[in-house]
Amino acid sequence: MPFYPVSESNNNGFISAGFAIPEPDEQSFDVHPPEGKNPEPRPKEPSLLAAAIRQNNILAGFFRPARQFEPVEGYNPYADKNELHGYEYWGAKFADSRSPEETAWIKQQIDDENEDRRLLSDAGVVGTLASIAAGMDPVTVASMFIPGAQGGALARIGSQIAIGAAGTALSEVVLNNQQITRSWGESAAHVAAGAMMSGVFASAGVALSPSVRAAATREVADALDNMSITSATDRAAASLSDGGSVGAMKIDTATLDDLTPVSGGWVGKAAWKAGSYLTPLTRLMESPSKTVRKTTLELAENNFTLKGNERGIETPVAVETRTRGWQREEAAVVVGNKQAYAKYKADGGDMSFDSFRQQVGNAMRSGDVHANPVVQETAQAMRTVLNRVKVEMQKLGLLPPDEELKALGQASYFPRIYKVGKIISERDKFRRILVDWWSRGNKTLDPEDAEIAADIVINKITGAKVPQDFVSVFSVKAAGSTKERTLNVPDSLIRDYLESDVNYVLQRHIREAAAEIELTRTFGKRTMTERLQLIEDEYDSLLREVPEKIKAKYDESVANLKARYESNGEVVPQGKLDSLMRKYEKELRKEQSRLSKSRANDLRDITALRDRLVGTYGMPDDPSSFFVRAGAFLRDVNFTTKLGGMTVSAIPDLARGVMVNGFRNTMKGYASQISQSPAFKASKEEMLKMGIGLEAVLHSRSRAIGDLVDSSSRTTAVEAGMERITDAFGKLTLMDRFNDINKSMNGMLTSDGILSGAFSARRMAKLGINDNMAARIRSEFEKHGEVIDGWHIGNFDKWDDQYVAGVFQSAVLKDVNNTIITPGIGDTPLWASTPMGRTIFQFKSFTTASYNRALLGGLQEGTAQFYYGTAFQIALGSLVYALKEASKGKNVDWSPEKLVLEGIDRSGILGPLMEYNNMAEKATGGAVGLGALFGTGTQSRYASRGFVGSLFGPSFGLADSIIDVTAGVLNGDAGDRIVHNVRTLIPGNNLFWIAPLINQVDPVMR
Known part of the structure; x- marks a missing residue:
């Protein structure tokens, strides 16, 4: 240049x-x-x-x-x-x-x-x-x-x-x-x-x-x-602390009055009376038996404030809460395998993720040995998680020693979950394998006894309700013997009939083993036999006391009657005395009948809570039957076709933190979260170790809200594929991320409130922490905790007293599940756990859980923040109504009465009461209900549902749509209604971020 x-x-x-x-x-x-x-x-x-x-x-x-x-x-x-x-x-x-x-x-x-x-x-x-x-x-x-x-x-x-x-x-x-x-x-x-x-x-x-x-x-x-939610989860899950229990806290000195929920004023009394009959939890808290109330509190997570809490008596830590704490072990399995697979691919592996997990499972059956070093390392890492569960079970006598486990035919322990569908379809082939092994292989039985034993084993497998039932399937009685014997068969012979996906096997094993561990730890046995007997004994005592109490009242009435007549120089007429006797005899029979009925109902509800926790309540005798599996499949389909907008519907959840912790604290928490402050990052690591904020990994709250239940076995490839679709759908809705954000933030508030001493003694007692335990927690915090930007971080995994750390973790976990409402074992009617009940009640678990945890619990607390937080929640419910209507291109009714009614309905604060109203409006065409009373029309949430779907649940509504579409196709009718119904059958059709575009071409929505 x-x-x-x-x-x-x-x-x-x-x-x-x-x-x-x-x-x-x-x-x-x-x-x-x-x-x-x-x-x-x-x-x-x-x-x-x-x-x-x-x-x-x-x-x-x-x-x-x-x-x-x-x-x-x-x-x-x-x-x-x-x-x-x-x-x-x-x-x-x-x-x-x-x-x-x-x-x-x-x-x-x-x-x-x-x-x-x-x-x-x-x-x-x-x-x-x-x-x-x-x-x-x-x-x-x-x-x-x-x-x-x-x-x-x-x-x-x-x-x-x-x-x-x-x-x-x-x-x-x-x-x-x-x-x-x-x-x-x-x-x-x-x-x-x-x-x-x-x-x-x-x-x-x-x-x-x-x-x-x-x-x-x-x-x-x-x-x-x-925010790096995923990476933070991955880092924390690798260092999740041991699962375990905190043990039962002692409330033996509590009286029946101490174990009575506070009234919450006249509004609280009215709300309790209106809905207490619905769920086993609320019914049991009205029991005349102190043992029943104590057992209920020890079993089921709840948000009730007790009269005893006001006197410093702590609510016991529930088995359900501690069982949920084991979710961190589940997360360790999921995250560990995901990271291992990334390493495997980086090393040149060509297996799919499904095949990789299968190989890890096979390696765990073979002494954790595999030709591929990454698969072998992963099997060894999973062994660490499995051993934590196995050791706890062995300590409590729930699993035999290692030597006996190997005697069952396994080179190394890996829980057996059978492919029930394959065994049913290939029963003769599977039976022949067992008979040949027992009669010719190890010569345990003669051919005739082996045939009988094989049928017994197969019937046990196909009738198992939960994977834990598979443990005893090989315990059989030989012909002419009164004693059971345990037979064995090598895994290698029946491998084709065993689930090997390490994620599937270990996740289900951990969920059910956790319930068994915590039930046994609290009540001595999973069956709770001793506690149930104590309940029987107390009722016997109450029944024995009734005649004495009635006689004392009768004697007092007779004495008063005689005194009145004698003051006038008269004698009591015999007719008066006979009438008085008949009155108290009737009262005696009535009270005895009431107590007998109460005993039967309490035992029913207590055993139902126990069985719900284990996963067996309401299970049919043949859980692999077509109708049971079809119902579960339809519920999965409903989840993917109807809950695409559940994250938008969950916007009122943002007000729950305000209702529980106040506006100022909640905004401070969200500010720390949005800015990703060092305090929030440290707190989030703490929450992950507690099992809080793992929704993106486990999808637990989404599945609970969708009323999806894990089966004991996957019968067909279609059902297995549907499970994967539901998990993927949960991610697409962004609900899991939304849940993690809210739970992590509210966990931070609860943890800070406990460690800083900001919570009242009553709230601490409600969370399971009495004055003595609070002092022990503060002592551990002073030694190992830290204050970052004004937030108290416990570092509980470093505490010297891990029992105290367990109480602290359980308190935070309980409060978070009550704040960001996660339905529990006591929050739904018992009939909703039957196969048909699950189908009819689908998507309604949140309503009864919200009633128990938000409305009843909040009214009992009676704080100002609950009332203004409720107003905020209703306002957010109104916003959801406007957003939903606008996304459909519909006009929004801005009248105050319409906004308030829609806000109450969308907020969920009145729970099942609004469900009753909505069903009445649907059944009568809007002639009966709040809409008719205030002139606002029917509630928009039920607008797209037919009468059948409104009354009997989404599965019946789905069947109605399928019949409609089929009839339209056969008749050559491709009208607007048919096109709309076809759209509603497509998974993901109403995902909130894509539905507005689909609405533009949906003739019914235009």
């Missing part, structure tokens, strides 16, 4: 520093000009706008040249570990690479994407402006032309939220496929932010361009994504 001379001075008289002329040499009269040279070419500056377009505009990927590489035969990108050094985090992205050139291209793509992210981040405000300019992609532009809802402000807001979520979701699907470093967690955060910011812009009424909205949305999405 030529060098052009520059003027010695600028127009302003200053000489350019770069071209200043040197001073004259003292030895010379000449001035030498500087030597001319060509300057180095200036390096090309990276373009912020280009980086923003590549990161945020789907068009960038469309114009990128397609990858074309010549495959190299036998090439494996994982063969040389050095080849992917520094790219291990994205190891799975290289799985499809078939040549060194393709691997190099992927690495360059990762580098480019990371550099773009760094550049935009470092640029600050300028980077944001570049993102604004880059935000005009086709989806963003198209979103401008999607018609929003007509009507008031909330309708427009709701419409914009729905459109924003849907538009962002479509963009994210494309961007996720275009970019290697873009994770699905990041995309989920962007979808949530899209909905949030669309609502903000709509409510502000600001005429912002789509590009500005897109940029702001990404700013919020980045903040949400930086």
Whole structure:
């Protein structure tokens, strides 16, 4: 490039520093000009706008040249570990690479994407402006032309939220496929932010361009994504502390009055009377037996404030709460296998994740040995988790010693869960294997006895209600013998009939073993035999006392009667005495009948709670029958076709923290969470160790709300596939993330309140902590805890007294489950646990749980924050109504009475009472109910349900839709109603972020 001379001075008289002329040499009269040279070419500056377009505009990927590489035969990108050094985090992205050139291209793509992210981040405000300019992609532009809802402000807001979520979701699907470093967690955060910011812009009424909205949305999405929920879970689950129990706390000094829930004023009394008959938990707390009430509190998690709590007597830690604490072991299994598989793929493995888990299970049956080192390491890691469960069971006599376990035919212990469907369909083949082994292999039995024993074993397997029942299937009585003997058969012979998926086997084993462990630890036996006998004995005593009490009342009445007559110098007429005798004889019979009936009902309810915890209550004699399996399958289908909007419906959950902890504390907690403060990160690690915030891993609350029950075995591949679909659907709804966010934050508030001493003595006692235990907790905190940004972090895994740590963990876990309502064993009617009851009652568990835990529990507390929090929850329920209606393109009724009624219904605060109202309105066409009383029409939540579905549950509504569609197809009718019904049968059709777009083409919704 030529060098052009520059003027010695600028127009302003200053000489350019770069071209200043040197001073004259003292030895010379000449001035030498500087030597001319060509300057180095200036390096090309990276373009912020280009980086923003590549990161945020789907068009960038469309114009990128397609990858074309010549495959190299036998090439494996994982063969040389050095080849992917520094790219291990994205190891799975290289799985499809078939040549060194393709691997190099992927690495360059990762580098480019990371550099773009760094550049935009470092640029600050300028980077944001570049993102604004880059935000005009086709989806963003198209979103401008999607018609929003007509009507008031909330309708427009709701419409914009729905459109924003849907538009962002479509963009994210494309961007996720275009970019290697873009994770699905990041995309989920962007979808949530899209909905949030669309609502903000709509409510502000600001005429912002789509590009500005897109940029702001990404700013919020980045903040949400930086929460790193998944990675935090992965890190914590690897160090989950041992499962265990805290032991029963002593409340033996409590009286019947101490174990009575406080009234909560006249409103609380009315609410209790209106709904106490519905659930076993509330019925049992009205029992005349002190032992029954104490047993109920020790069994079932609850949110009741007792009169004894006001006197410093603690509520015992429930077996249900401690059982839920074992979920951390479940999480360790799921997360551990997921991480191990990533390592396996990085090392060049080609198995699918399903096959990998099967191989880990097979290795655990074979002494934790496998040809693949990663599979072997994983089996050994899973052995650590399994041993924690096994050792606890052996301590309590629930499992035989290791020597006897091996005698059952296993090289190393791995719980047997049978493929019941396969055994049923291949009964003769499976039977022949058993008979041949016992009669010819180890010659345990003669052929005739072996035939009989094989039938006994198979019948036990096919009739098992829970996996724990499989433990004793080989205990049989030989012909002519009165004593059982345990037979064995090697795993290798029946491997085809055993479940080997390590996730499936260990998760179910942990769930059911945890219940057995905690029941045995608290009551001596899983069957609770001794405690049930104590209840019988107390009722016998109460019945014996009745005649004495009635006689004392009779004698007192006779004495008063005689005194009155004698004062007048008269004698009591015999007729008066006979009448008095008949009155008290009738009262005696009535009281004895009442106590006898109460005893029968209490024993029924107590055993029901026990069996619900174990998972056997309401199970039919043949749990593998077609009708039982069909009902479970239909409930899974309902979950995936009808609960796509459950995260939007759960918005009122945000008010639960306010109702329990107050507005100021709740906002402080959410602020710490959103800013990802060091205190929140430390607290979140604590919560994960307690088993709180694992919804994204286990989906436990979503499954409880959807009334999905894990079966003891998977009978067909279709059923197994449906289980995977429901888990995936839970992720797509974003409900699991929403639950984790709320539970982690509220757990932080509870933990801080306990450790700081901010909670009242009554609330501490309600959580299972009396004054003495509170002092012990404070002592441990002073030694091992820390205060970060004003938040108290316990570091309970370092405490010297692990019993105290267990009480602390259980208190936090109980409070979180009561705040973010998670239905428990005592929160639903007993009939709802039968196969037909589950079908009819599906999606209604939350209503009765909310009534017990939110309304009754809150009224008993009687705090101001409960009442203003309830008002806030109703307001959020009204918002949900407006959002739902707007997303469907319907007009919103803004009358105050309509908003209040819809808010109450959507908030769930009145639980089943509003369900009764809604069913009455549906059955009478709106002629009977609150809508008719206030002139607001029927409630919108039931608007899309037919009468059959409203009364008998979604499965019957589903059958109604299928019949309607079938009739339409056969008759050649493809009308609007048929098209709409077909849409409702598609899984995910009402996911909140895609439903608004589907609604545009649904003729019924337009």
